[in-house]
Amino acid sequence: MGYTFRRIKINRDMDARQVKKKIASILAGKGIISPCLVVPAIVCLKAGLELEDENGNPITEDTPNLDLILIVIDGQHRMEALRQLNKKLKKEGKTEYEGYVYLPLISEYDVPTLLREANSATNPWDGMELPLIHIRRCRRRERG
Numbered sequence: 001m002g003y004t005f006r007r008i009k010i011n012r013d014m015d016a017r018q019v020k021k022k023i024a025s026i027l028a029g030k031g032i033i034s035p036c037l038v039v040p041a042i043v044c045l046k047a048g049l050e051l052e053d054e055n056g057n058p059i060t061e062d063t064p065n066l067d068l069i070l071i072v073i074d075g076q077h078r079m080e081a082l083r084q085l086n087k088k089l090k091k092e093g094k095t096e097y098e099g100y101v102y103l104p105l106i107s108e109y110d111v112p113t114l115l116r117e118a119n120s121a122t123n124p125w126d127g128m129e130l131p132l133i134h135i136r137r138c139r140r141r142e143r144g
Helices: 016-029 041-046 074-090 111-118 129-141
Strands: 004-008 036-040 070-072
Touching: 016 074, 036 041, 036 074, 036 111, 041 070, 070 074, 070 111
Parallel strands: 004 070
Antiparallel strands: 036 070
């Protein structure tokens, strides 16, 4: 049995438009480019957070296989996009996309702070960022 991925009850609801964008990104990149941040369910429960499964049922310390439940802190739309794509690929008998996750790199962390910072400390690139980086690299090479 492998890990299952669930959510914090107060997390944002799925936005179908965002899931569509993530599906397009996964297809363009031939997989998830940015891994999802997860933490063990027990850590969230000990922090006093309410958790739920995919059907909205509560996850408690008595939930079977609690040690195999990871809670998505950042990346729930990527996970949903991957789930939808892989469901379709599986039906068609095709190879499914892999998804990647990571745990916090520090041993002492506050889950509500992780949730807040992961969802507010981002500054997405606009369409000109990559061409500008390429131009700067070319200029540096020209200068020697």
